[in-house]
Amino acid sequence: MESAVIEKPKPAPKAKKTMSDKWYGGLLITPAMVIILIFALIPLFYAVNVSFRHADLTMGGIQGWVGLNNYRTVLHEAKFWATVKTTLVFTCVAIIVEMSLGVLIAFLIYGATWGKGLIRSLVILPLATAPAVTGLFWRYLYDTQFGPFNYFISLLGLPWHPNWLGDIKLGMASLIIFDTWLWVPFVALIVLAGLQSLPKEPFEAAELDGASTFRVLRTLTAPMLGPVLTLVFILRTIDLLRLYDSVATLTRSGPGDTTETMTYYLYRQGLVFFRMDYASTMALLFMFAVIVASGFALRPLLTRLAKRAGAR
């Protein structure tokens, strides 16, 4: 009799325990989160703490709890609001000038038939140096007696001999001209990249349909370039709002205090007069304002990007 051998079914090989995508993703971002925690959030919470205390580093250091006194003092201080006004005026004028010139230059480079690479390389030069260095260099360019600007003006035979950094009517304009020189290339390059990434087909179709240049610009280029322009606008606005280095090296908030921006005033309160309580309070108010403004500005862009992602 043949014995029937019933083979025991082999147990299925034990599935190797793997990390879920969720945990894996979490793990990957952990180093970045740790860095943010250490270098951003802890100082932020520390600043919040200091803003509710009396903190004069050269007179006893960080001391007792004063509630909202620092916020009350700062918000009632005329000087603080004067610097807010200066910052806003500078930002509004500079952003208009920089965006206009940047877009114009981007279109000019885009339409150029030769030397695009060379022009792009030249345009990027101002961005290759630190504003702190170029600011000192521009101090020389603006010099009333020895500066090249006034030299060229005199060569033209003009009766105008501007005191760029010493005349209260010209101080802000001098700062805006410097910032424009420094940052227009950034705007131009980003817009140029946006232009070059636009699909060709709609433009070819429009050309076949005989659409005018203005119509193409209005109905195709502008809407398609919108997200790029919005992004550049927001980035530049935030950067202009926190302007410090150009003021520190070029004007030192002068002439008078006509170019004293919020961040420069904040720096002086914190690191010249060591009133860390006022400086922290101003920094938090400034950060809150920028976050709120950026949130409003970014909302349309994020909504559009979310819709586009959903459609895919």
Add this chain to the structure above:
Amino acid sequence: MKGNLWKSICLFMIVAMLISACATATTAPATVAPATSAPAAATCKDADRVPISWSTIAGFYTDAMTKIVSDFEATHCVKVTVVNIDNSQLYDKQIIEAVGNTGAYDVFTMETAEKASFAENNYILPMDDYINANSAAVDYNDVAPILADITTRYKGHIWGLPYYTYTQGQFFRQDLFDDPTEQAAFKAKYGYDLTPPQTWDQTHDVAEFFTRKAGENLKGVPLTKDFYGIGLMAGPYQEIQDELLGMIIWKGSDVLANDGTITVNDAANEWALDFYVNQLLPFAPPAATTVTYDGVMNQMQDCQIAMTANFFLDQWPNAVKTEQSCPGAVMGIGEGIEKTVYVGAFLLGVSSSSKHPKEAMDFVAYVGGKEAQTTFASMGGSTTRISVLSDPQFNTPESRPFTAHFAVLLKVFQNMTGKNSNLFYSPFGAKLYNSEGLIEHKAAVHEVTPAESLKELYDTWVQYCGGTICTVNR
């Protein structure tokens, strides 16, 4: 794969922690080692040298300081690391390190107005015991008495030694004042002889007289560019207040009264700023509102100005270069208008968080001492010691391009005895001093009137001092 990644990260972190722990373990003993007496320099090996660091001003006689440090190291078993910091950042950087008690710098460099703030907060150590124990070597009494008083004394202690004075006097183009054509024209217009101005009214007259447009004559020769009567430091810096302080003291006032009452908006202060803005500034080059001392020296060397107001005498080696750059120019030097000027010096003090205070004090005593000060003077530095200022080797025709101001400094110190500002004895001094220039500069550029500027200054000081009276500890 994912498991391996996780293990790798853990391993990496453990290794990193071990390495950092080992590094801490090996460096920790060095940072807490007590100060010990160093072996004699002659037998001293590099490894035995006690390390100290000195925070000082970048670009201020760096060559001379390198030589002095080298000489000190040759006689002491100490290694000095010189940390050069831009003058505009020096105070901020030192305070941050002092507040943090980091011990990053063993020796601080301070402005006169900053001494009380450092001392009040115990950021620096008193040096009385050291100076008493080493009285012969330090020879504290040789320091110009007014400098010793304003730069080193606070609350009955001595907090360091001055090593570089920027006390004011006046520079002028002597050749212009000696020119017969100019003398005759001046006398005809103002009714008295043309001389370097001794009073503020004369200063106005002379400044006005020499201010001329291109094409007009100067010493009988047509000018190729505009010429101005006076050079002023009216830019957004602290030096504008140094120009004003001599005027205020001459008027019998100060920025702080003896009891600490803030007086920046009193009649004398208002007169000084008003006179400066409306009687002197119109005769200065337009760039006056953007420059500080180096700008004025550039204007002088560029043949643009006839004289300075009260101005830092340590700049003599720069001023005298005008004789090379302007044909026919001969530079003169004076004790200052009304013989009442700003007096000040940089001083060295030892950080209270220094790991090696004895060696740091040795260094301060050396740099402020006669030997190093003589070396400093021979390289163009503006010494603080009476014996060096009056040393005959620095009063010869050969040494004139570098040290002609020494004899004048001695007179100025004499003139200013008992006229030092209360600002230098206030623990708020640094804050007050740092806030003053920018606010007074607003009047110079006509953003506000002098009275409005001083009102703002008064309010700012009230805020810093917590009331209308700032502490003054003479």
